[in-house]
Amino acid sequence: MLMRILVSGAGAGAGVAGPVLAYWLTRQGFAVTVVERAPALRKTGGHAVDLFRPAMNISAKMGVLPRVEERATGTSRMTLHPEGARRPSGWTSPRSSATSPASAPSSGPTSGC
């Protein structure tokens, strides 16, 4: 018997988590419906976000990473100046030719997408 699952509630509409959960549940053979309270997509034209390593890994497993990378905005360097810190820290894209003394945090973004 086909099991039906409703993905709804705070933090699980049609944001990032809801559709990703629906994707994996569907692959497991469930019939999934995602409910979103917003009546339509926001017409902002989009917004650049940093894709951190776990999101990159999941995107790769879902087969959408090439499409995500096609839309990369090309951020080459990010520098953080935490209040009270002696030195700035940051991250430089492996694709960038820019040199930086900044160390690359393991949880840092791997692409400016």
Ligand SMILES: Cc1cc2nc3c(=O)[nH]c(=O)nc-3n(C[C@H](O)[C@H](O)[C@H](O)COP(=O)(O)OP(=O)(O)OC[C@H]3O[C@@H](n4cnc5c(N)ncnc54)[C@H](O)[C@@H]3O)c2cc1C
């Ligand atoms: C300004 C800003 C910048 C950010 N930049 C980054 C970034 O660069 N990189 C990064 O990784 N993260 C970033 N984040 C964090 C990222 O946006 C969140 O971690 C992510 O959106 C969480 O996804 P989600 O699907 O859990 O929740 P959401 O994106 O909040 O999606 C939840 C969805 O559920 C819907 N919903 C809520 N309640 C109900 C209900 N009762 N019934 C039906 N639908 C409902 C909402 O309308 C919404 O569409 C940023 C956040 C902000 C605010």
